[in-house]
Amino acid sequence: MEKIILKDSAYSIKKGTILGIKQMTESEKLFEIALEGGKRLDHEPGQFVMVSVFGAGEIPISVSSSPANNDSFDLCVRAAGKVTNTLHKLKAGDMIGIRGPFGKGFPIGILKGNDLLIIACGLGLAPLRSLIRFVFDKRQDFGKIHILYGCRNSANMLFLDEIKEWRKRNDVYFESIVDQATPDWAGKVGLVTTLIPGIQIDPDRTFVALVGPPAVYKPAIKELLSRNVPERQILISLERHMKCGVGKCGHCQIQHLYCCQDGPVFNYEAIKHLKEAF
Amino acid sequence: MQDKQYAILWKENFNNFISSLSKLHKLAAPVFKGYNNYAFENVRSGQEIALKYIPTILPPKKFFMPVHETLLEYDFSRGLKADAVTEYEEIILFGVHTCDIAGIQCLNMVFSEHPQDQNYLIHSQNIKIIGLECNEYCDEFANCHLMNTHLPDGGYDIFFTDLGDYFIVHINTQAGEDIIKDTGFFMSAQSSHLNELASYREKKQAIFKNELPVELDLIHDLFDRSFESRIWDDLDERCLACGNCTNVCPTCYCFDIRDEINLHLTAGKRYRVWDSCQLGPFAKVAGGKNFRTTRKVRQRHRYYRKFRYPMDRFSRYFCTGCGRCSRSCMAGIRLKETLKSLIGSKEGAKA
Numbered sequence: 001m002e003k004i005i006l007k008d009s010a011y012s013i014k015k016g017t018i019l020g021i022k023q024m025t026e027s028e029k030l031f032e033i034a035l036e037g038g039k040r041l042d043h044e045p046g047q048f049v050m051v052s053v054f055g056a057g058e059i060p061i062s063v064s065s066s067p068a069n070n071d072s073f074d075l076c077v078r079a080a081g082k083v084t085n086t087l088h089k090l091k092a093g094d095m096i097g098i099r100g101p102f103g104k105g106f107p108i109g110i111l112k113g114n115d116l117l118i119i120a121c122g123l124g125l126a127p128l129r130s131l132i133r134f135v136f137d138k139r140q141d142f143g144k145i146h147i148l149y150g151c152r153n154s155a156n157m158l159f160l161d162e163i164k165e166w167r168k169r170n171d172v173y174f175e176s177i178v179d180q181a182t183p184d185w186a187g188k189v190g191l192v193t194t195l196i197p198g199i200q201i202d203p204d205r206t207f208v209a210l211v212g213p214p215a216v217y218k219p220a221i222k223e224l225l226s227r228n229v230p231e232r233q234i235l236i237s238l239e240r241h242m243k244c245g246v247g248k249c250g251h252c253q254i255q256h257l258y259c260c261q262d263g264p265v266f267n268y269e270a271i272k273h274l275k276e277a278f
Numbered sequence: 279m280q281d282k283q284y285a286i287l288w289k290e291n292f293n294n295f296i297s298s299l300s301k302l303h304k305l306a307a308p309v310f311k312g313y314n315n316y317a318f319e320n321v322r323s324g325q326e327i328a329l330k331y332i333p334t335i336l337p338p339k340k341f342f343m344p345v346h347e348t349l350l351e352y353d354f355s356r357g358l359k360a361d362a363v364t365e366y367e368e369i370i371l372f373g374v375h376t377c378d379i380a381g382i383q384c385l386n387m388v389f390s391e392h393p394q395d396q397n398y399l400i401h402s403q404n405i406k407i408i409g410l411e412c413n414e415y416c417d418e419f420a421n422c423h424l425m426n427t428h429l430p431d432g433g434y435d436i437f438f439t440d441l442g443d444y445f446i447v448h449i450n451t452q453a454g455e456d457i458i459k460d461t462g463f464f465m466s467a468q469s470s471h472l473n474e475l476a477s478y479r480e481k482k483q484a485i486f487k488n489e490l491p492v493e494l495d496l497i498h499d500l501f502d503r504s505f506e507s508r509i510w511d512d513l514d515e516r517c518l519a520c521g522n523c524t525n526v527c528p529t530c531y532c533f534d535i536r537d538e539i540n541l542h543l544t545a546g547k548r549y550r551v552w553d554s555c556q557l558g559p560f561a562k563v564a565g566g567k568n569f570r571t572t573r574k575v576r577q578r579h580r581y582y583r584k585f586r587y588p589m590d591r592f593s594r595y596f597c598t599g600c601g602r603c604s605r606s607c608m609a610g611i612r613l614k615e616t617l618k619s620l621i622g623s624k625e626g627a628k629a
Binding site: 006007008009057084214247250254 | 505586
């Protein structure tokens, strides 16, 4: 057997340094990463990267920052399994590996000039933050912006500092809701879908970016369709456990589609007939 | 008249040919393993080779995509060093049946599609294929006529057909021509030999017949109508979710990627290992949601990955008719029976 080093392997990693770590909730941390040699990640909002924690393994994580920031990027990670728990133990200065970005993100070219309704449920805010930050970076390119954020309870809320800023802005309508009210919560209680009937949107020129756990998609899409939002203007990001990221390993397959290459962002019209989508 | 694309190897020279070839190159061929089992293994002489064999336990994909393969090596003892790697060796496979050549053609398409998989492609570039024609059915599990893989259709360097006292050999590539030249023992084919090949192929038409009452071109339509068929419920009750069918399939290539770290915790490697969509956790995500929880939907997924999904991506079926999935199924799930049930179901009747 002869061993050779591959220069152009799909499995080559770029070295990333953890610049900073912010504890967001009990189980989620925000990692700021810089690639070696000042390389740009060059991602679209909604794309994901494969993150290597050496010795533990590699996992797909959505990018949480705007592509307008060239120097570093953010990953919001919940400690859920072996790799994420190990990642949570790393500290600033530690190295991780990055492959990607992979897949199709939110179609910025199509979204520009239109109104946006961004609906985040739970950890769904992590990928949507890349879109939200990008839209704020290029605010004049977009019409009306609505952001609806639903969470299990107030202790699970992500990006609290930023949410405070979003609430203050007069060029965005922001509303949040929790499933379970705790004494510190003075806001609305219920599912994020219950906020949809109350908002003022022009369905013809509104594109919806909807990300959350699989269970939220059916009720949310039903509400959106009842508000006459066209199916192809409903954009959702599907979660799968990608292993390769390059459309080979089969783990992310949704019938004939590979979530890692054909998604993770899909428009509802394109996947509504797929039985295994969510 | 001579034909430069064809050569002749008399049977009495076969062992000499294999010995000579195995001196020049690493050579693997089907070897009898007992109880009607065969496996591709390294050989040095013709006597070791089973010229008449039913499909090997594992298809030749094990040379192209090893069960266990290192993709990345890393060392963080002094800073981080990480290199994508592959290990390969030049090897010649002798005696590959047309169904398995078709399987390799499928895998070549998958791994050549962008983003390309360099590990696979480097293995593939270093493997030469000597095909061997089936004169008769291996057993009742094959559906190679239906899949149109019972006759040679490229994908090999040279191809052997047994015509009794001699093999007629089709030379398909420069590498194949080199094998002929470097080993010696071959003679030019005369028109009489080509006539014998033509008459052999004609006789073969009477032996290989469509195994199922369906046209190949209509199978993907049948699957378009059959997603909700009750046939999948029957498989749900029988499947043991062992993953045998996908391991032995010449066109199944799903894999897992894992890390292994050394005992000093200073260096490690990332490798891929064959995985199976038939196993329970295959489509599970963080938080516990599983997108294919039942054996029914996992079996359905397997069949659709052979008969429907690849049609959109690669314009060909990914079943080669080799029969391995049926032969290896402990629960007696037979591909031909499943297809027959689909054809006979109310969804199938709409055709």
